Amino acid sequence: MASIYDEMNEKTKENIQKSFLQLLKEKPFVKVSVRDITTIAAINRGTFYLHYEDKYDLLHQMEDTLLRGLEVHLQRLKPDVLLLEAEKGNISRFSVEVFRYIQENVELFQVLLGEHNQFGFHKRLKHFFGNHFIEKIVQNQHFFQDLTIPKDYLSSFAISAFLGLVEQWLDNSLAESPEEMADMYIQIIFFIRKM
Amino acid sequence: MASIYDEMNEKTKENIQKSFLQLLKEKPFVKVSVRDITTIAAINRGTFYLHYEDKYDLLHQMEDTLLRGLEVHLQRLKPDVLLLEAEKGNISRFSVEVFRYIQENVELFQVLLGEHNQFGFHKRLKHFFGNHFIEKIVQNQHFFQDLTIPKDYLSSFAISAFLGLVEQWLDNSLAESPEEMADMYIQIIFFIRKM
């Protein structure tokens, strides 16, 4: 079914996304116009609207792709192991996979979570992790049962803490390896325990 | 020095900000035009530009005021106690004051950190806490010295975790009291320790 038209279509979309990303590195989202994008992509402005409703749609689709990729990435490499390990309290494997995926998509993550973060991707990421992992962990863990703190607060606390690490990593231009980051994550937890 | 002109000026600015906030509750920032604001404020559109450069300037000034208020609020109520207590590891007083201030300015915080968070206020808040408190604590605490984790990561982790609690609180329409929130914060730390 992959006709030559589908290929053209795909190529143009990639061209648009690449140009868009390039612009987002230079200036904030609000300052990027469809004109800018199509000028850099060297295509007609009307062509843009054949693929996307507007620049918000473009951004949203790129976010979707990124999150879907993360989901697939996690499910493919370790089908159920991750969740099982996570439920046992072992977050190491889980987190290293996340850090790896981020490393593979640095540019986009840096732009979406970076200084000009003027689109609520932070919130989307929070919801993603919340729906996919943390809440399951928080709900299933037997030793969470006797905790008086509401689950939603604990969940939001944990995810944000993790995202805090990720954001700092991105700010540091990925100076550490994914393994080092996963290690750091564990160490912080241990550190708090011994406090 | 508070002439009648200053009062008029101030009143109009408050009017603009109030109308702006009202609109932000209805729709995302990008969809709010200067026309919308001045229509609701029942003033001439040109008048808006006598007070603000554009809607981004307006937003930024409101953020500034909010952060300056938080700073003053913290400094006024307990001049140095907060930092001293915090440096001793007692974050209770510190955090309850923060929760109280947020409660006093729910509407704005909810809009700035809420679902339509399309302006990097999350990042600004992170920097604020980072510069004012956490980094001082992290740097001064003697028992942080033998920790191998880089300070910036620990700082980002801690602040984000705290903001995670705050954001969940806002999402829950401030169902808990500031004291309960501060308590919850402490409990989570203790819980991690016992994990």
Added chain:
DNA sequence: ATACCACTCAACACCATGTTGGGTGGTAAA
């Protein structure tokens, strides 16, 4: 040969923006 496809091009109406020049009524100082 015909229909289809992605894309180009030019033109369009629409709307928000930021600015300007002139005007109003109330305030303060001469």
Added chain:
DNA sequence: TTTACCACCCAACATGGTGTTGAGTGGTAT
């Protein structure tokens, strides 16, 4: 009381991005 000043109003303007449309081009499949 006159004069200058002030915040604000009003109308008009050029600018520029937006989304859409109709006509046209050159390859592709049938």
